[in-house]
Amino acid sequence: MSTAATKTILVLCTGNSCRSQMAEVLLNHHLPGVRVLSAGTQPEPKVSGNAITALREEGLPTAELYPKDIDAVKDEEIDLVVTVCDRAKETCPVFPREVKAIHLSFHDPHGEPLASFRAVRDDIKARLVPTVRQALDL
Numbered sequence: 001m002s003t004a005a006t007k008t009i010l011v012l013c014t015g016n017s018c019r020s021q022m023a024e025v026l027l028n029h030h031l032p033g034v035r036v037l038s039a040g041t042q043p044e045p046k047v048s049g050n051a052i053t054a055l056r057e058e059g060l061p062t063a064e065l066y067p068k069d070i071d072a073v074k075d076e077e078i079d080l081v082v083t084v085c086d087r088a089k090e091t092c093p094v095f096p097r098e099v100k101a102i103h104l105s106f107h108d109p110h111g112e113p114l115a116s117f118r119a120v121r122d123d124i125k126a127r128l129v130p131t132v133r134q135a136l137d138l
Contacts, residue, residue, distance in 0.1 A: 007136050008035045010078045013085040016040025016067040018051045018117070019106045020084055023124050025060050030129045031138060037076065043067035048110060054117040080135055082128070102135055104128055 009027060013020040016039055024038035044067050052062045081101040085108060106123055109116035132138075 006033065006035060007079040007138075008037065008077055009080045009082060009132060009136075010073055010076070011036060011038040011082045011084060012041070012070065013038075013083065014041050015044040015110065016069075017044035017046065018048045018108065018110050019120060019124070021047050021051050021065050021067075022055060022117075022121050023082070023084055023106075023128055025055050025062065025065070026121070026124050027129060027132060029060055030125070031133060034136070034138070037068075037073050037078075039068045039070045039073045041070055043069050048117070050109065050112075050114045050117040053114060054121045057118070058121070080132065082132060084124075084128070100135065102131065104131060 011020040011023040011027065020038035020040065024036045027034065027036040047062075047065045047067060052065065055062050078099050081099050083101065083103045084106050104127060106120055106128075107116070109120050
């Protein structure tokens with residue numbers, strides 16, 4: 001397990017192109033001292049342009065974002081797994097050691113207008129940030 005000052009969170013969804021990417025950036029921003037990664041069970045080829053726009057509108061960094069397969073992060077020392085879509089929850093892989101997990105489902109804005117991405121971004125900020133803070137006793 002990571003030290004208290006460097007807890008690591010994995011945000012998991014299916015495509016790792018919208019919700020989990022936005023959650024990664026928002027959690028990293030709102031929970032200083034916590035390391036947040038994201039991955040997908042079936043990653044898309046690229047991060048959604050509307051997800052990037054919705055994050056940039058908040059002044060958040062997006063340059064390092066790219067979809068990752070769960071295998072790329074499975075060996076990380078994860079303190080908390082957060083699934084943000086029902087399919088990822090159902091197919092969540094088994095990790096090498098026991099890991100605390102929570103599930104909060106968010107609407108999938110893939111293929112929808114920018115307004116849907118903004119709504120999901122704001123929903124993640126409103127519901128996921130405090131839930132993770134509480135789950136990790138931050």
